[in-house]
Amino acid sequence: xxxxxxxxxxxxxxxxxxxxxxxxxxxxxxxxxxxxxxxxxxxxxxxxxxxxxxxxxxxxxxxxxxxxxxxxxxxxxxxxxxxxxxxxxxxxxxxxxxxxxxxxxxxxxxxxxxxxxxxxxxxxxxxxxxxxxxxxxxxxxxxxxxxxxxxxxxxxxxxxxxxxxxxxxxxxxxxxxxxxxxxxxxxxxxxxxxxxxxxxxxxxxxxxxxxxxxxxxxxxxxxxxxxxxxxxxxxxxxxxxxxxxxxxxxxxxxxxxxxxxxxxxxxxxxxxxxxxxxxxxxxxxxxxxxxxxxxxxxxxxxxxxxxxxxxxxxxxxxxxxxxxxxxxxxxxxxxxxxxxxxxxxxxxxxxxxxxxxxxxxxxxxxxxxxxxxxx
Numbered sequence: 001x002x003x004x005x006x007x008x009x010x011x012x013x014x015x016x017x018x019x020x021x022x023x024x025x026x027x028x029x030x031x032x033x034x035x036x037x038x039x040x041x042x043x044x045x046x047x048x049x050x051x052x053x054x055x056x057x058x059x060x061x062x063x064x065x066x067x068x069x070x071x072x073x074x075x076x077x078x079x080x081x082x083x084x085x086x087x088x089x090x091x092x093x094x095x096x097x098x099x100x101x102x103x104x105x106x107x108x109x110x111x112x113x114x115x116x117x118x119x120x121x122x123x124x125x126x127x128x129x130x131x132x133x134x135x136x137x138x139x140x141x142x143x144x145x146x147x148x149x150x151x152x153x154x155x156x157x158x159x160x161x162x163x164x165x166x167x168x169x170x171x172x173x174x175x176x177x178x179x180x181x182x183x184x185x186x187x188x189x190x191x192x193x194x195x196x197x198x199x200x201x202x203x204x205x206x207x208x209x210x211x212x213x214x215x216x217x218x219x220x221x222x223x224x225x226x227x228x229x230x231x232x233x234x235x236x237x238x239x240x241x242x243x244x245x246x247x248x249x250x251x252x253x254x255x256x257x258x259x260x261x262x263x264x265x266x267x268x269x270x271x272x273x274x275x276x277x278x279x280x281x282x283x284x285x286x287x288x289x290x291x292x293x294x295x296x297x298x299x300x301x302x303x304x305x306x307x308x309x310x311x312x313x314x315x316x317x318x319x320x321x322x323x324x325x326x327x328x329x330x331x332x333x334x335x336x337x338x339x340x341x342x343x344x345x346x347x348x349x350x351x352x353x354x355x356x357x358x359x360x361x362x363x364x365x366x367x368x369x370x371x372x373x374x375x
Contacts, residue, residue, distance in 0.1 A: 004196075004262055005169070005170075005236040005262060005263070006254050007170055007172075007236065007238060007251045007252060007254055007260075008252055008253060008254040009169075010049075010168075010169035010170035010236065011048070011049055011050060011169055012049070012050045012052075012131070012166065012167070012168045012169045012170070013044070013049055013050065013051050013052070013168060013169070013170045013171075013172060014052050014053075014054060014159055014162055014163045014166070014168045014170070014171045014172070014230075014235075015037075015041065015051060015052070015053050015054065015172045015174065015248070016053075016054040016055075016056070016155060016156065016159035016171070016172065016173045016174065017037065017053070017054070017055055017056065017057075017174045017242060018056050018057075018155075018173075018174060018175050018176065018242065019056035019057045019059075019060045019155075020175075020176045021033060021174055021175070021176055021242040021243065022034070022055065022056060022057035022060070022061075022089075023057050023060040023061055023064065028061070028064040029057070029061055029064075029088060029089075029092055031092075033242070033243065034092055034093075034096060035096060036245070036246075037174075037242075037248065038093070038096040038097055038099075038100070039100070040246065040247070040248035040249050041053065041097075041136065041248065042097065042100035042102055043249065044248060044249075044252060045100075045102060045134065045136065046100075047252075049252075050131040051136055052127065052131065052136070052137045052139060052162060052166065052168070053093070053136060053137065053138045053139065054139045054140070054155055054158060054159040054162060055089055055093070055138055055139070055140050055155075056140070056155045057085065057089060058081075058082045058085040058086045058088075058089055058140055058143055059071075059078055059081045059082045059085055059143060060085065061084075061085035061086075061088040061089060062080070062081030062082055062083065062084035062085025062086070062088070063081050063085070064085075065084050065085065065088060066080075066081060066084060068081065078143065079143060079144045079145070082143035082144050083144045086108075086140065086143075086144070089138070089140070090106055090138070093136075093138050097136055102134070102135070102136055103133075103134075103135045103136070104135065104136045104137070104138050105130050105135050105136070105137045105138065106138055106140075107123070107126070107127070107137050107138065107139045107140075108139075108140055108141070108142035108144075109123065109139060109140075109141060109142060109158065109162075110141065110142050110145070114161050114162075114165060116317075118315055118316045118317040119317075120165065120317055121316060121317040121334065121336070123165060124165050124166065125361075125362075127162075127165065127166050128166060131166070139158070139159075139162055140155070141155055141158050156173060156222040156223050156225070156226040157222060157225065157226055157229065159171060159173065159226060159230075160225075160226035160227070160228075160229035160230040160235075160237075161229065163229075163230040163233060163235045164229065164230065164232060164233040164235075167233055167234070167235075167369065168230070168233070168235045169234075169235060169236065170235060170236050170237075170238065171226070171227070171230040171235050171236070171237045171238070172237075172238050172240060172248070172251060173223050173226065173227075173237065173238070173239045173240070174240055174241075174242030174247065175220075175223065175239060175240070175241065175242060176241070176242065176243065177220070177239075177241065178193055178241045178258065179193050179194065179195075179239050179240065179241065179257075179258040179259035180193070180194045180204070180207070180208065180220055180223070180224070180239050180259040180261075181193055181194065181207070182194060182207050183207065193259065194207070194259050195256065195259065195260065196259065196260040196261070196262065197259070197260075197261055197262070198261070198262055198264065199227040199228050199230070199231035199237060199261040199262060199263055199264070200228055200231060200264060204224045204227075204261075205221065205224055205225070207224075208220040208221040208223070208224045209221055220239075223237075223239050224261075227239070227261035230263075231261070231262075231263035231264065232263075234263045235263060236260065236261070236262055236263060237260070237261040238251060238258050238259070238260050238261075239258050239259040239261070240257060240258030240259075241257070241258060244257070280319065281319050281320060281321050281332060282312060282313070282314035282315070282318040282319060282320060283310065283311060283312025283313065283314035283318065283320045283321070283335075283339055284310070284311045284312055284320060284321045284322075284323055285302070285307050285309075285310055285320055285321070285322050285323070285335075285342070285346075285365065285366075286307065286308050286309040286310070286311070286323055286325070286327075287302075287306055287307055287308065287322055287323065287324060287325070287330075288306055288307075288308050288325065289324075289325060290306055291303075291305075291306025291307065292324045292325075292330060294306065295322065295330060295331055295371070295373070296330060296373065299368060300368060301364040301365075301366060301367050301368040301371065302322060302331075302333070302364060302365045302366040302371060303349075303350055303363070303364055303365060304342075304345040304346050304347065304348050304349075304350060304353065304365050305346075305347060305348060305349050305350070307342070307346040307347065307365060308325075308346065308347065309346070310339055310342045310343045310346060312339060313339045314335060314338060314339045315338045315339075316335065316336060316337055316338050316341075316361075317334055317335070317336075318334070318335060318338075319332055319333070319334060319335075320332065320333065320334075320335045320366075321374075322366070322371075328375065329374055329375060330373065330374060330375045331371055331372060331373045331374055331375075332371075332372060332374055333366035333367075333370045333371035333372060334366065334367075334370040335365060335366055336361055336362040336364060336365060336366065336367070337357075337361070337365060341357055342365060344356050344357060345357065345365075346365075350363035350364070
């Protein structure tokens, strides 16, 4: 059942700004537009919302700085352009957010960073800490080291994966279009704006196919696929016109603008369904009766003190099963410590983790946000 969320109720936002918007369709950074978006993001942050920004435009900005008129085909030249352009993006965001008393943080990721479980948890912990500190993380794909073909449209997918990572309430994809249409409005005068739809509506891909732009190669199709990805963790996706004045404030005010693509369930429930279905179980934690009761009835995190034994070999971030004293699985989740470390801290209070391991990453073996009941 589709959940009709409202942007105004969303506290944690991921905002993705496309390359055509950021670079004036390839003519250098759009300074005036950047001023407007930063001012709006600052206002949203001061209202108590947590904002993470996914920014395209590094290669396009690098091409401008290097005086290149045509996008090169050679991978090493694209990587060089990304490296040069990233400096411009960092300078542009940092200087503007400083005017509002806000700090920014640069995070460069590849899809591999989010596929590897340990790196996934590392990235999640870092981003969560930055948001708690009131910092604006600025995320971009690490185009300078990627071995795949660089595509501007990839940042739509990256934004959705980041929304999954931090369990965002809202993914805003700012584009040079008014939203999603049932046809290409640039070639079809009868194309109509889709005000809202379910993110998993199979007909959306057919409508979006073939509507890519010159800079953002993925066009509307990658945005539809990103909305489907974001919905896995329960995020509402809004595809909105980035050049409309005060667009982010209008979104926060729930004005009917752009295209809303709704998830099918609550954020936490959707994310736990994703956890349960996507990963292979690497080991088992045998719980005592008290831990079984707490997990089953109170929805708490799993602490080391409630575990009596560990079986299997697993790494930090792997999926493990939680079983009762009779060996029946009751839950599964992403573990914060590897098998060897887990064996050293089980049965002990969280206050002793530092003493036993020499460091502490998290006080829980499995945080409740990364735990799903299976029985």
